[in-house]
Amino acid sequence: MSAGEAVLRLENVGKRFGAVQALRGVSLDARAGEVLALMGENGAGKSTLLRLMSGVHPPDAGRILLRGEPVVFATPHAARAAGVRVVAQEPEIIADISVAENVYAGALPRRGRLFDRSALRAQVAADLARYGFTGVINPEQRGRDLSPAQRQIVEILRALTGGARVIAFDEPTSSLSDHEVESLFRLIGQLKAEGVAVIYVSHRMKEIFRIADRILVLRDGASVGERVAAETAEPELVRMMVGRDLSTLFPRSERRVGDTVLRVRHLTTEDVSDISFEVRSGEVVALAGLVGAGRTELAHAIIGDTPILSGQVEVDGRPLTLRSPRDAVRAGLALAPEERKQQALLMKRSVRDNICLAVLSRLQKWHVVSRADESRIARRYVAELRVRTPTIEQEVSTLSGGNQQKTVLARWLAREAKVLLLDEPTRGVDVGAKADIYAIIDKLAVEGSAILVISSELPEVLGLADRIIVMQGGRIRGELAREGATEEKILSLAILEDAA
Ligand SMILES: Nc1ncnc2c1ncn2[C@@H]1O[C@H](COP(=O)(O)OP(=O)(O)OP(=O)(O)O)[C@@H](O)[C@H]1O
Ligand SMILES: [Mg+2]
Known part of the structure; x- marks a missing residue:
């Protein structure tokens, strides 16, 4: 052809x-x-x-x-x-069989009535070499790994x-x-x-x-x-x-930076070492670095989802005893995780139920949340994030991928937490929705939240953050103020080896 x-x-x-x-x-x-x-x-x-x-x-x-x-x-x-x-x-x-078998499932090379394991291995090794994947993936690896x-x-x-x-x-x-x-x-x-x-x-x-x-x-x-x-x-x-010009992708209101809300002291886990930093009220701090630098692991440790080996996390000057993410929620921390879809969505439930899940646990203790309250909250965030759905009653599984992402993000934004950790908040969403999400982050900061954003997109890091912390290999490699920060400076901290 x-x-x-x-x-x-x-x-x-x-x-x-x-x-x-x-x-x-x-x-x-x-x-x-x-x-x-x-x-x-x-x-x-x-x-x-x-x-x-x-x-x-x-x-x-x-x-x-x-x-x-x-x-x-x-x-x-x-x-x-x-x-x-x-x-x-x-x-x-398929979790229990090898890469080679997964690739050829349904079309395994046969010798008589048995499939020919060595022919298969040779075949897949040749395929991997042809497409430049030798060393990236091992034909013997199990699906689950x-x-x-x-x-x-x-x-x-x-x-x-x-x-x-x-x-x-x-x-x-x-x-x-x-x-x-x-x-x-x-x-x-x-x-x-x-x-x-x-x-x-x-x-x-x-x-x-x-x-x-x-x-x-x-x-x-x-x-x-x-x-x-x-x-x-x-x-x-x-x-x-x-269908419109996006003149301001990154809206930035006058933010009044207040007292330190989140303080992390010498935090060490299996994946990160000796992490110390703070985020103040009204401040957006970005955690930059390459995939695998330990940023997601750090966020999970902060909310008590990963065992802490040493060091501590403080909110409003009080050390937290985090035995579970529930303790973190009580202390006013919320994490919108990176793998939102797998970790967070109830596919068979409505958009409203999915958005209100976290709000409910916040409010229930104090009073009964009415259906009307739920609907009001859900409608507000559907509008603010432009979630494309016929109604808030729609089953989440029928939304497009990006609108599912926005729905879970809405859940964490609706929580209005004191400290909000957002792991790749705009992954999978369109450029218009990105602008909407940036506007909400800005607004939450103005209202006094302390916000930590993990992002792999440098323009997003530069556009959103008041300060930028760069990680590499499970450690903090440096911190940059918004003024004077550039993609090159972030990258050199994220990538370059240094003797320190
Ligand atoms: N099985 C379904 N039942 C009901 N509505 C559906 C179904 N599949 C898709 N839709 C609707 O069709 C429209 C197009 O969805 P589609 O998944 O093609 O969008 P997309 O362009 O891929 O978006 P994204 O960038 O978010 O992935 C959306 O309004 C979606 O909710
Ligand atoms: Mg899609």
């Missing part, structure tokens, strides 16, 4: 879920040897589009053409057999070894470290060279401009337009996506 030819074409496809028109009249061409990026706000219809082309849902309208021929994919299996595959963000990995990145690699290998000609990625980098993102991009470069048509969904502009050839923007389930990546600039894309 020559480069540029449309391998897969969607023509005027539509899809409705109950009251929600998720897609209407959307067309796209996936061409051999090209990366087509899909962008759009949370709930715009990107994942739904991938589900239509991969046989998860049938379109209600329009048609799908494969190399010019109309096709109907009745099941994901049928789509895969035709060479169309979506790399799942949370792939199904794989990191999120490794799980994704298994899923990608499944696609490649299954002979996929169209491979779609739905926000593949949200759980990857920078280093892993680089290997993914190398891999995508290789897929292009081999004539695979790649479709790439992401909210990260930087990634889009690095790897996309064309960009298709969706809004409210409809196509806003397609652009050639090399001829397009970020502000234009933002305007296309959100």
Whole structure:
């Protein structure tokens, strides 16, 4: 297949879920040897589009053409057999079998009636070498021991070894470290060279401009337009996506920094060593560093979720005895964890129930919380964070990925804690929603909360924080004041070895 030819074409496809028109009249061409990026706000219809082309849902309208021929994919299996595959963000990995078996599950090389273990091992080793994953993942490793990145690699290998000609990625980098993102991009470069048509969904502009050839923007389930990546600039894309200019991504009100609320003294756990710092009332402090620097572990230790080996945590000058996260909650600490979806959402419950969960435990002791109170709180945060849902009664499982993220974040914001720890608060949310989240953080700071934000996005760190603490290898490597802080200074503290 020559480069540029449309391998897969969607023509005027539509899809409705109950009251929600998720897609209407959307067309796209996936061409051999090209990366087509899909962008759009949370709930715009990107994942739904991938589900239509991969046989998860049938379109209600329009048609799908494969190399010019109309096709109907009745099941994901049928789509895969035709060479169309979506790399799942949370792939199904069988815990008890090896990487090699996971990759080839369903298509194991056989010798007679038994599968040929040594042939399999050799095959997978060759695949790993071909795609540059030797050393990143070991074919003998069990499914249960794989990191999120490794799980994704298994899923990608499944696609490649299954002979996929169209491979779609739905926000593949949200759980990857920078280093892993680089290997993914190398891999995508290789897929292009081999004539695979790649479709790439992401909210990260930087990634889009690095790897996309064309960009298709969706809004409210409809196509806003397609652009050639090399001829397009970020502000234009933002305007296309959100339908308004985002003049102030980082609103900053006059913050009155008060007394120290959170103080951490010489805190040591299995993962972090001798951590000391403080966060004052009305202050936003960012914890920067590479994935794996120990930031998430530190946050969990502060709220008593991880055993402390030595050192202590104080709130308002009083040392905490943290035996469990419940003690932390009582002391006025709240952590919105990084893996919000797995750790936090009750998928079968409503948006309202999910938002009000933490508020309830705060209020229950004092008085009975009425349904009306709950609804008021839920409505307020649905509006402030622009959670895209028909009503607050909607079951959370039917929301788009980013809107699920916003729902859990709303829960922690609604708690109005004295000390708020936010671990990657904007992961997976669109650029408009980011601005909304920054505005809420700013407002909470103005109202006197002490806020600690863990973020891997340097522009976010620089835009939000009053002070920046940089970690590396489980230790604090330095602190930067907002004035004079730059991406370079943060990175050099985060990366460079020093003798100290
Ligand atoms: N199974 C379903 N039942 C009801 N509504 C659904 C279902 N699947 C998707 N939707 C709705 O369709 C719309 C589009 O969702 P989709 O997941 O495609 O958005 P998205 O662009 O991928 O967003 P995100 O960036 O947040 O991942 C949303 O309003 C979503 O709530
Ligand atoms: Mg999605």
